[in-house]
Amino acid sequence: MCCTAQHPSGRLMGYVIGKAEGSPHDFHGHVTALTVAPDYRRLSLARTLMNFLETVSDDVYGGLFVDLYVRCTNSIAIDLYEGLGYSVYRRVREYYGSLGLGPGGKDEEDAFDMRKPLSRDPYRRSVRPNGRDMIVSAHDVS
Template structure:
């Protein structure tokens, strides 16, 4: 059995990427968790967005992460809107590379922490985020809709100073 080498390139979002993001989101999530096209555009293209893509081989989209920089009274934080990885590219380290890229970018912009919500029943995602140093800091009932609770997770990106 031969091993096929896959080249992965991480890059910034461009406006022409929107349709590919919407299409991948439809593959990755059940309908109740999907973003419609206008929402995806708003999330990916807003002024405070950190949108990073992972492409394989000839430019095929393998995954992406959208995070926002949020300025608060207590300082700047990052907030992950969504992390999508194509099923055929899961468990290969791609989600970790995307999250690291987003964390690096929001940290460089002054964020002290990164927050996110994860569906309370998504055990694989919970294990992934906890493995990256995120800790559960709360629960938001109905975050994803009636009966679909979300856990709030936070990771400190650098020491308070």
């Protein structure tokens, strides 16, 4: 899934990239990337793009939830996602470790796995209230 927001002048304002994945019991949408160009922030474009991905995940693919990973230090993005109805499902230790960006060639920053239930999950079984307390290793995340 991919959706772009383009200005009438042709300038790219933002995009979301996602996919449908999982097994039958946890089939879901996944946000791979979301970005909005600085000149177009605070115009609800991120909300519009996320709504598109959620609608496709729900109506076309019949997913149970949508998930995404975000750096634990990215408070602006976390606030955005929480405002859209996402909650922390778990904290993944050293999720970004495979990117090789930090000191000594390794980025060891943790990520929050955030989720939002869709219409196939009316009892909200795909989320949990204490997700920030659930800590797993990056090796445990598929």
